[in-house]
Amino acid sequence: MAKQHEQQEQQIEQIIAGFEIGKFQDKLLYWFEREQRSLPWRQNRDAYRVWVSEIMLQQTRVDTVIPYYERFMDKFPTVNHLADAELEQVYKLWEGLGYYSRARNLHAAVKEVQENYGGIIPDEPDKIHKLKGIGPYTAGAILSIAYGLPEPAVDGNVMRVLSRIFHIEEDIAKPKTRKLFEALVRGIISVQNPSFFNQALMELGALICNPRSPRCHECPVFDHCRAQKMGMEDKLPVKSKAKKGKTLEMAVALVQDKEGRWLLHKRPETGLLANLWEFPNTQADGGASKEVLSQFLFETFGVKAVPAEVVLEDTHVFSHLKWNLSVYQCQYLGIEESIIQPPRSRAAWVSTQELGKYTFSASHKKIAAYVSQ
Structure with a gap:
């Protein structure tokens, strides 16, 4: 040293x-x-x-x-x-x-x-x-x-x-x-x-x-x-290129219950976007996004819902990662109370009027603005 x-x-x-x-x-x-x-x-x-x-x-x-x-x-x-x-x-x-x-x-x-x-x-x-x-x-x-x-x-x-x-x-x-x-x-x-x-x-x-x-x-x-x-001002500084970030296809669910409340989920306490609220979403690469999203909603929240059409698309870029988000309007069919998963304790049903009280990442804030129109 x-x-x-x-x-x-x-x-x-x-x-x-x-x-x-x-x-x-x-x-x-x-x-x-x-x-x-x-x-x-x-x-x-x-x-x-x-x-x-x-x-x-x-x-x-x-x-x-x-x-x-x-x-x-x-x-x-x-x-x-x-x-x-x-x-x-x-x-x-x-x-x-x-x-x-x-x-x-x-x-x-x-x-x-x-x-x-x-x-x-x-x-x-x-x-x-x-x-x-x-x-x-x-x-x-x-x-x-x-x-x-x-x-x-x-x-x-x-x-x-x-x-x-x-x-x-x-x-x-x-x-x-x-x-x-x-x-x-x-x-x-x-x-x-x-x-x-x-x-x-x-x-x-x-x-x-x-x-x-x-x-x-x-x-x-x-x-x-x-x-x-030396005519080198355009050549400096020297900076090696960072590794190309990973791109994930993400399916997002807009689920509204019979009282008109939206299903939200709070992210984990550590890691990416820790403790921020979001609409339920999961990685869904490939051509079966609807099926993957429907299964995710049921297994994670006990919510039975059928994704319909994509109503919004957005891209969220991190320093090392990019999310391509496809937002699906979903038909709510009910909830299976027997399914108890840890994430359910961090889930909430929120009225449109109350969405403004919750803190979202930039992409999910856009989604909240969309459903609040």
């Missing part, structure tokens, strides 16, 4: 050799002070506000996050407000934002902060890294932006910017490359203003140093970019 650390230090020394760090910092900070976007989480440097924004922004566009963030902060303005809330309340405000494990981990982590640190988010790296759902990037963002500590906050934007500035051809999809960039940031970060420095790198990647067709003529650190001087 010591040898690897020494080798990395030598590599960083080689990378920054001859690089005018002071001038680079000055130009970058000057640009950010004048050109930074006005975003709700930049109103102050409160660590909780920074934390929530960084969790929401993971794999999600800024424009999408803003209204969610504002509603969330109105409802849960402090660590203690969020820690005291029920997870169902948190999920409901997160509904449609996706990647619900983020909300679940955030909720669990603020409880840790409330119980172990009196509601004050720790400003020590070893403590903040132990909080659930906080990885190296989020920890670095909180520590630098909120607490002014010279800690690296390396996300995809930062790796893209620095791979071009320093002409680094390492594969950014590999964990060791992220560690290389973290070490590089430690070598060039502004100790006087680490908050603005890290935010400036992120902002530069978001606004100027785009993945495709970077706007080099507008870049404040154009003169320092080695890739641009």
Whole structure:
């Protein structure tokens, strides 16, 4: 381990050799002070506000996050407000934002902060890294932006910017490359203003140093970019392609009982879309979707129903998986009370008027909207 650390230090020394760090910092900070976007989480440097924004922004566009963030902060303005809330309340405000494990981990982590640190988010790296759902990037963002500590906050934007500035051809999809960039940031970060420095790198990647067709003529650190001087800006960063995700054909049942209530099911407490509500569904590859769905309803819920026509189709894409959903209107024939399965304890018959109280994933929210018309 010591040898690897020494080798990395030598590599960083080689990378920054001859690089005018002071001038680079000055130009970058000057640009950010004048050109930074006005975003709700930049109103102050409160660590909780920074934390929530960084969790929401993971794999999600800024424009999408803003209204969610504002509603969330109105409802849960402090660590203690969020820690005291029920997870169902948190999920409901997160509904449609996706990647619900983020909300679940955030909720669990603020409880840790409330119980172990009196509601004050720790400003020590070893403590903040132990909080659930906080990885190296989020920890670095909180520590630098909120607490002014010279800690690296390396996300995809930062790796893209620095791979071009320093002409680094390492594969950014590999964990060791992220560690290389973290070490590089430690070598060039502004100790006087680490908050603005890290935010400036992120902002530069978001606004100027785009993945495709970077706007080099507008870049404040154009003169320092080695890739641009070599005509390599379009070739960097190097990123190996992720494995192609799996695609599943899913059959969804719209079952309405004699009282006009819809059959819903709550997903398991762990795993994909944990604890979210959904209309009953099952994998149904092949040409027998109706038969598979009918059998699933009977064996899982004791519900006798006949799927008729497909009334809605949708696609739900995860980072590693894609669902093609076919939604079937079903004819309800009754219920077999003798069939007792564990999932029945997580099932519910819900009126159309009450659907809005339940938290669905994005695709099932569309289905709920359809049946509510």
